[in-house]
Amino acid sequence: MYAYFAEEFATELINVQSDTELSGALAEVSRRLGFDHFALSLELRSGSREAPGLLLHDYPDEWAKVYVAFDLAGQDPVRRACDKSFIGFAWDMLEEMIPLTRGDRQMLAVGKECGIGDGYTVPRHLPGLARGTCTFAVCPDRDLPRCRLALAEIVGTLALSCALALGPSRSTETVPVLSDRQRECLLWTARGKTAAETAIILGIGTETVIQHLKMARERYQVHCKQSLVVAALFDGLIGFADIIRWRDTG
Amino acid sequence: MYAYFAEEFATELINVQSDTELSGALAEVSRRLGFDHFALSLELRSGSREAPGLLLHDYPDEWAKVYVAFDLAGQDPVRRACDKSFIGFAWDMLEEMIPLTRGDRQMLAVGKECGIGDGYTVPRHLPGLARGTCTFAVCPDRDLPRCRLALAEIVGTLALSCALALGPSRSTETVPVLSDRQRECLLWTARGKTAAETAIILGIGTETVIQHLKMARERYQVHCKQSLVVAALFDGLIGFADIIRWRDTG
DNA sequence: GCTTACATCCCCTGTTCTTGGTATGTCGAA
DNA sequence: TTCGACATACCAAGAACAGGGGATGTAAGC
Numbered sequence: 124m125y126a127y128f129a130e131e132f133a134t135e136l137i138n139v140q141s142d143t144e145l146s147g148a149l150a151e152v153s154r155r156l157g158f159d160h161f162a163l164s165l166e167l168r169s170g171s172r173e174a175p176g177l178l179l180h181d182y183p184d185e186w187a188k189v190y191v192a193f194d195l196a197g198q199d200p201v202r203r204a205c206d207k208s209f210i211g212f213a214w215d216m217l218e219e220m221i222p223l224t225r226g227d228r229q230m231l232a233v234g235k236e237c238g239i240g241d242g243y244t245v246p247r248h249l250p251g252l253a254r255g256t257c258t259f260a261v262c263p264d265r266d267l268p269r270c271r272l273a274l275a276e277i278v279g280t281l282a283l284s285c286a287l288a289l290g291p292s293r294s295t296e297t298v299p300v301l302s303d304r305q306r307e308c309l310l311w312t313a314r315g316k317t318a319a320e321t322a323i324i325l326g327i328g329t330e331t332v333i334q335h336l337k338m339a340r341e342r343y344q345v346h347c348k349q350s351l352v353v354a355a356l357f358d359g360l361i362g363f364a365d366i367i368r369w370r371d372t373g
Numbered sequence: 374m375y376a377y378f379a380e381e382f383a384t385e386l387i388n389v390q391s392d393t394e395l396s397g398a399l400a401e402v403s404r405r406l407g408f409d410h411f412a413l414s415l416e417l418r419s420g421s422r423e424a425p426g427l428l429l430h431d432y433p434d435e436w437a438k439v440y441v442a443f444d445l446a447g448q449d450p451v452r453r454a455c456d457k458s459f460i461g462f463a464w465d466m467l468e469e470m471i472p473l474t475r476g477d478r479q480m481l482a483v484g485k486e487c488g489i490g491d492g493y494t495v496p497r498h499l500p501g502l503a504r505g506t507c508t509f510a511v512c513p514d515r516d517l518p519r520c521r522l523a524l525a526e527i528v529g530t531l532a533l534s535c536a537l538a539l540g541p542s543r544s545t546e547t548v549p550v551l552s553d554r555q556r557e558c559l560l561w562t563a564r565g566k567t568a569a570e571t572a573i574i575l576g577i578g579t580e581t582v583i584q585h586l587k588m589a590r591e592r593y594q595v596h597c598k599q600s601l602v603v604a605a606l607f608d609g610l611i612g613f614a615d616i617i618r619w620r621d622t623g
Numbered sequence: 624g625c626t627t628a629c630a631t632c633c634c635c636t637g638t639t640c641t642t643g644g645t646a647t648g649t650c651g652a653a
Numbered sequence: 654t655t656c657g658a659c660a661t662a663c664c665a666a667g668a669a670c671a672g673g674g675g676a677t678g679t680a681a682g683c
């Protein structure tokens with residue numbers, strides 16, 4: 124049943140074309156899993172301007188309104204806990220994950236009054252790209268379906284993945300192609316090396332490194348190092364994993 | 374059976390006290406799931422001194438050696454793909470996720486020669502704190518157990534969560550805080566503006582912009598613009614959406 | 624053979640950046 | 654009050670880079 128259920132939901136999501144369809148699918152699956160409500164939020168990384176993202180839920184209106192107020196104050200303990208865990212967590216575990224303030228407890232209490240009892244939240248992050256949560260909750264008088272939390276984890280992950288795919292599609296864009304040498308120079312540049320250092324590492328001339336980076340900039344149509352690195356990161360040509368570790372040692 | 378399986382593994386992990394025990398548990402569970410090998414890597418973002426992370430695997434020695442060499446060159450396409458997905462992915466999907474270079478394909482080919490065929494990798498990130506992957510792989514002559522990938526997703530997530538709990542306490546972890554001005558300057562820098570241009574935009578002196586960037590670099594302990602931008606992106610201080618959109622319109 | 628495309632390598636000039644300084648005003652803690 | 658921490662602002666010198674040249678070798682296609 125386990126594998127079948129997840130498989131079925133995954134298949135269903137493949138055909139999802141809009142927020143509304145995803146919302147409907149989530150509503151149905153959350154019921155079948157034994158939950159009363161769901162909430163999916165996806166933030167695409169944009170600090171300042173209008174928040175391009177997605178918020179789907181079937182919470183009671185009352186709670187939704189209150190939640191917005193709390194969220195604006197940045198007081199949601201569940202969100203804070205999301206920064207601490209790889210895996211989903213039931214809300215009754217919050218105290219063991221983060222320190223809870225009086226305001227946090229009050230918020231959870233208000234949630235109960237509005238019809239949201241316990242919940243299970245699946246957190247996911249993509250450095251620099253997105254941050255999402257998928258929550259399944261039950262009414263205050265009911266218990267979480269403990270034996271289905273693993274399934275909720277899968278379903279939440281699938282839903283978040285689907286929501287991400289619904290976002291800005293970059294599939295049709297033509298990604299510039301760099302030669303291997305250009306990419307190597309770019310990688311060491313992203314790691315904070317100067318052209319001269321990169322030249323020594325690669326065993327070629329400093330001017331050659333500069334030339335490789337020049338060509339790479341032309342292909343990406345940018346005119347400085349930092350933009351080149353950002354563009355390459357965004358396109359997946361290089362990854363944070365390739366860079367971050369080297370920051371400390373380099 | 375499936376729900377039981379995940380539950381059983383979770384129970385097993387609760388009692389795990391050391392890397393060795395986790396490694397053993399993963400080895401066993403990966404066999405039972407129908408895989409030939411596993412690899413778990415966890416990188417913690419620590420000041421530097423302490424153990425930077427954890428690497429457990431039962432890959433063939435030959436491949437482990439080769440992998441280190443490749444990894445030093447930052448050539449692992451799987452790790453790059455980890456920055457793009459909320460959910461685990463089979464390696465035959467790599468091409469649809471990120472651009473593959475010649476070196477990437479070569480690396481995958483060498484992997485096959487060393488006994489690593491296809492694989493399924495579960496990526497997880499905690500902004501500013503940690504990043505981890507859990508991979509289950511099969512020999513070149515075998516196929517991935519497709520019907521158990523959902524289970525692998527759960528198991529991988531549980532294992533990563535366990536590895537995180539095994540790690541050093543993260544009480545000392547501190548994500549650098551920048552002043553508003555510093556972040557503004559950083560943002561325009563990430564957008565490809567020079568210090569002089571940023572100065573005009575913000576209506577302050579060029580030298581002041583340079584000073585703000587200087588302070589920001591000090592707080593992130595990096596020595597150049599591109600590293601500063603990368604670090605800020607990784608920590609979520611700025612997002613690609615703040616930058617990329619601007620590149621297209623500007 | 625010829626051409627075209629591309630990866631690789633090198634030089635020069637003017638601009639930009641990094642890095643060491645100094646200085647002022649504000650705010651909160653001692 | 655005095656002190657420290659911090660954001661803000663500016664200067665000067667040398668290193669590093671962006672953008673302009675040109676050159677060789679290799680592989681594919683006509």
